[in-house]
Amino acid sequence: MIFRSLVCLPFIGMLSTCDSPYKKSDEAERKPLKYQAKDQSFQAFVGRLKIAVAKKDRAVLASMMASDFGYRWDNPPPNEVVFDYWDQHNVWPEISQILRQKFEAKDLYMVAPPEVITNPDYSGYRAGMRIVSGSWRFAYFVPGEPAQ
Numbered sequence: 001m002i003f004r005s006l007v008c009l010p011f012i013g014m015l016s017t018c019d020s021p022y023k024k025s026d027e028a029e030r031k032p033l034k035y036q037a038k039d040q041s042f043q044a045f046v047g048r049l050k051i052a053v054a055k056k057d058r059a060v061l062a063s064m065m066a067s068d069f070g071y072r073w074d075n076p077p078p079n080e081v082v083f084d085y086w087d088q089h090n091v092w093p094e095i096s097q098i099l100r101q102k103f104e105a106k107d108l109y110m111v112a113p114p115e116v117i118t119n120p121d122y123s124g125y126r127a128g129m130r131i132v133s134g135s136w137r138f139a140y141f142v143p144g145e146p147a148q
Contacts, residue, residue, distance in 0.1 A: 070140035070141075
């Protein structure tokens, strides 16, 4: 019995010094993204997102959004839901149009349209996708930047 305990102690010590894969993935999420538009998982995500937007499928869209999804620059009124905001402001066609645009890498996001990056005066809607816990998420869909 004592022999088993003595043999197990070094083994437990070796396991405790192993790197955790979760720590690496958290660090990787903070690094700027490389161009991912040709990645199959990104293409599949955007394809599912386009279908959900076309159907206005709130449940599917909600499951694809980041928990801190951004849709307006100011603070929303209490109990406002992003989908209600999109209905009230007739934003659904804009979302469909932007999702058909080419995506480019910018910082932690894949963004569309590319003019967001190339034209500093671009004032239209923009969409951003990012990786959260290893999966693609719809991070934001906002109009042009507010006047400062």
